[in-house]
Amino acid sequence: MEETVSCPPEAFLALVMDPRRYAEVDRKLGRVDWVHRDGEVAEFRFRSVLPGLGPGPKIVSRMTLTPGERVDVRLPDRPENRLVRRFSTFEASFACVPVSGGVRVTRRIAFGFPAPLRWLAEPILRRKLPADVEAEIRGAKRLLER
Template identity: 85%
Template sequence: MVEVTVEEFVACSPEAFLALVMDPRRYAEVDRKLGRIDWVHSEGDVTEFRFRSALPGLGPGPKVVSRMTLTPGRRVDVRLPDRPENRLVRRVSTFEAYFECVPVDGGIRVRRRIAFGFAAPLRRLVEPVLRRRLRADVEAEVRGAKRLLER
């Protein structure tokens, strides 16, 4: 498994940061792992969207559906739901991620965690590349969100 956790101070409210995350089309401006977005469906605190995935150093991947669940003012959990579109990806890999916001003086401390695991046939090929490239990608993503919100 390849896991990366990044923390960053952002001068905004938890609600502003989490609203950005819950808007996949807008968040795609700062996250290179989100390729072309086909559709977005939101209902209450849950947003699902289908997009072309792209992992750093590995190029474009398959289209997947991601589900984001908001805990208002605190965090967004991201998973690949059990849907037909995700059948192949869920068979060969695991994915989990979250964004957590903790209020601090003048803004928030954002914690972004993302983790990928792969089945044995892919593990030796994919995980070494992700170990080298994922941290820098996630750091750039969080810095991009910070710049977008602090303008």
Template identity: 65%
Template sequence: MAGVTVERTVRCTPEEFLALVMDAERYAKIDDKLGHIDWVHRDGDVTQFKFRSRLPGLPGPAPKVVSRMRLTPGERVDIEYAPPPHNRLVRRLSTFAASFVCEPAEDGTKVTRSVEIGFPPALRWLAEPLLRRALRRDVEREIDGAKALLERRK
């Protein structure tokens, strides 16, 4: 499994940060892992969206994925592959879990971003080392982009 956790303090409220995350089309402008978005469906605290995924450091065509984000208001967003019938092929090739956890801090909000991606043994030996080399830098760039976007409005 390749995983990374990045923390930043952002001058905004937890609600403002989590609202940005739940807006998949807006968030895709700062997250290189989110390619073209085909559709977005939001129902209360759950958003599903179909997009072309891009994994940093891995070559090859990017598969289309349907992700599901679940908001715990004011606290966190958890992200995973949407349940069947979506992602039949992707589920055979990988596992995925991610989150944004927000806690009030003296200077705004402490944001903890976590991403974990795993592969079956036949792919693990090749994919995970490549992903490990690039994932931290990519997630840091993503969170720094969100920070810049939200703090620019202040």
């Protein structure tokens, strides 16, 4: 998903690096229990809600900021993520490129599932996830442009 937002890259990336505030526009983020930030790395615990699949267990996500350019999101090797990491893979990113009048944001999310779950989860996410991501990025755009 790509969208142009009328703000500098730093403003968009600062929104992403604030999980509690970003949860206002991202329905995939359930209630955020805690956030720990150390410079350009933030970890936070939340209950994910995948479109069409419903709520999952509480997990910890790690975001790494490349200032002015991008945020990469992964599930770190932590006890809270043991179950999810056993049955899926997850990677996401927000890349920002300055353009006339703002920034072009490219949002990427990738899930992987082992064969027993793939037949169920992947078709649902292929149908439901694009609209959810579009609503997320448009919500971030509205939030930052008001």
